Amino acid sequence: MHYNHPGFQNTGMRQQDDLTTMNRLIVSGEGSVSAVPDRALLTIGVITENPNLSVAQKENADKTASVIRTLMSLGISQSDIQTSSFRIEPQYNYENGQQQFRGYRVEHQLQVTVKDIRQTGQAIDQAVANGANSISSIQFTVANPDAFYNQALSLAIQNAQQKAISMARVLQVTLRPVPVNVQEVSQSLPPRPVPFQAVIYAQSVETPIQPGENKITASVKIQYTFS
Numbered sequence: 001m002h003y004n005h006p007g008f009q010n011t012g013m014r015q016q017d018d019l020t021t022m023n024r025l026i027v028s029g030e031g032s033v034s035a036v037p038d039r040a041l042l043t044i045g046v047i048t049e050n051p052n053l054s055v056a057q058k059e060n061a062d063k064t065a066s067v068i069r070t071l072m073s074l075g076i077s078q079s080d081i082q083t084s085s086f087r088i089e090p091q092y093n094y095e096n097g098q099q100q101f102r103g104y105r106v107e108h109q110l111q112v113t114v115k116d117i118r119q120t121g122q123a124i125d126q127a128v129a130n131g132a133n134s135i136s137s138i139q140f141t142v143a144n145p146d147a148f149y150n151q152a153l154s155l156a157i158q159n160a161q162q163k164a165i166s167m168a169r170v171l172q173v174t175l176r177p178v179p180v181n182v183q184e185v186s187q188s189l190p191p192r193p194v195p196f197q198a199v200i201y202a203q204s205v206e207t208p209i210q211p212g213e214n215k216i217t218a219s220v221k222i223q224y225t226f227s
Helices: 013-022 053-073 117-129 144-173
Strands: 023-035 039-050 081-097 098-114 134-141 179-190 215-225
Touching: 023 144, 039 053, 039 117, 053 081, 053 098, 053 117, 098 117, 098 134, 117 134, 144 215
Parallel strands: none
Antiparallel strands: 023 215, 039 098, 039 134, 081 098, 179 215
């Protein structure tokens, strides 16, 4: 049998009600850091055409092997050279509305990670000199993007906190320093910034490559209470 004492109050329910009726202040914060890229992702291709498929394949295989050997001679590890696509397509000419078979096109694309970003231009030029005839993209990134993002996240939290303090000061209220809710809104990591596009590189002394900087941003939404 259960009895209610006249002076008894449910402490847990009272705390929950107090939390529900507390004055809330919701602020957003943003932070960003700049990171200098330390590696490049290259897409290097070998494209061959021939009426005879076997000839087109062999020529492509020989040139691709030459490109791979050249890249490895620059100190690029074999594990950093991967096939991203391989295609064989028939080619046709159209004359007077008629389709005429021209031959076969064999395309082998390699994704190459250059960990010494200073070698980017050299890697491109040497690859072209030894059989590559397509450079479809260059993408700059950093080896450890999470470290930079965490810095941006810390700045975002500090930014939100400063906003809350300023608002509480103007409102002449007492801000409780510990937030009741913190939400990570979005993130911007630099694994692949907008790629530099190129079609075919001509041989040169050395192709000039400018990696620039990557901007990494973080956003948060924080909820405070005040009295």
